[in-house]
Amino acid sequence: AQTVTQSQPEMSVQEAETVTLSCTYDTSESDYYLFWYKQPPSRQMILVIRQEAYKQQNATENRFSVNFQKAAKSFSLKISDSQLGDAAMYFCAYTLRPNFGNEKLTFGTGTRLTIIP
Amino acid sequence: DAMVIQNPRYQVTQFGKPVTLSCSQTLNHNVMYWYQQKSSQAPKLLFHYYDKDFNNEADTPDNFQSRRPNTSFCFLDIRSPGLGDAAMYLCATSRGVWGRDSSEQYFGPGTRLTVT
Numbered sequence: 001a002q003t004v005t006q007s008q009p010e011m012s013v014q015e016a017e018t019v020t021l022s023c024t025y026d027t028s029e030s031d032y033y034l035f036w037y038k039q040p041p042s043r044q045m046i047l048v049i050r051q052e053a054y055k056q057q058n059a060t061e062n063r064f065s066v067n068f069q070k071a072a073k074s075f076s077l078k079i080s081d082s083q084l085g086d087a088a089m090y091f092c093a094y095t096l097r098p099n100f101g102n103e104k105l106t107f108g109t110g111t112r113l114t115i116i117p
Numbered sequence: 118d119a120m121v122i123q124n125p126r127y128q129v130t131q132f133g134k135p136v137t138l139s140c141s142q143t144l145n146h147n148v149m150y151w152y153q154q155k156s157s158q159a160p161k162l163l164f165h166y167y168d169k170d171f172n173n174e175a176d177t178p179d180n181f182q183s184r185r186p187n188t189s190f191c192f193l194d195i196r197s198p199g200l201g202d203a204a205m206y207l208c209a210t211s212r213g214v215w216g217r218d219s220s221e222q223y224f225g226p227g228t229r230l231t232v233t
Contacts, residue, residue, distance in 0.1 A: 033220045044121075045160075045207070045224040091159060095220055103148060103211050103220055107159035 002027045004094050006108035013082045014116050020067075021077045021111045023092030031097040034068065035105070036077045040088040048090070051075065052097075079113075087115045120144070121225035123208050129231045130198050138193040138228045140208030147213030149191040150222065151183060154205040166191060167213055195230075203232045 003026045013019035025034070036048040051059045051068050058066050063080045079086055092108040122141045130136040140149065148167050152160035164173045166185045180202070182194040195202055208225040 035221075044226040045209075047221055050221065089157075097220070103213060103222070104150075104162060104165065105160075105222060109159050110157070112157075 002106045004108035008111045010112045012114040018080045023075045034075045035093040037091045038088045084115050123225035123228050127229050133197045136195050140191045142210045146210035148211045150209040151193050152207040198232045205229050
């Protein structure tokens with residue numbers, strides 16, 4: 001079975017600084033997707049960034065980037081120039097490469113990120 | 118805007134009184150999911166529909182049922198809510214067809230269920 005581990009229950013960062021959230025996963029599969037989802041307080045969960053396992057290049061989305069280490073099964077999220085609106089619970093998630101119905105996400109336990117003004 | 122809508126946002130029910138939560142989507146996605154999320158925990162998948170095919174998770178209690186009458190709507194029925202069923206219930210959708218974007222799940226705002 002696939003598992004996703006987030007070892008940092010809480011993190012805090014000064015506004016405008018950079019923070020890195022950690023995630024490790026365990027799988028015997030070679031073709032999968034990894035995600036970081038953001039869940040702000042009392043608001044809906046949204047996708048922050050996605051990484052396909054077959055791609056060697058790390059994904060980036062504006063201030064958000066990942067460090068994907070496939071051999072180490074590590075998938076960290078770096079947030080640059082942190083903003084107050086980045087405060088949220090961040091979930092790391094895994095799914096097998098979509099194949100008509102096996103898109104189930106396995107979530108980590110989450111990291112609550114606080115931005116200090 | 119295309120979206121996932123959940124009604125109501127807050128639901129209070131009595132212990133043992135059946136309750137139904139509603140989810141609708143304008144994305145025309147094939148797959149719809151129901152998650153249970155307790156405070157400060159990760160979402161836990163209860164079941165999902167691929168079109169009309171129902172897929173139950175092995176550890177989902179029989180107390181939880183679901184219906185998907187058409188592509189747009191999906192319902193979560195809790196037949197006899199217990200105090201332990203108090204949680205946020207999240208509905209999500211995904212395209213469910215081959216392609217890079219098919220893996221992304223789109224979440225609704227959730228329904229917070231309180232059991233008294």
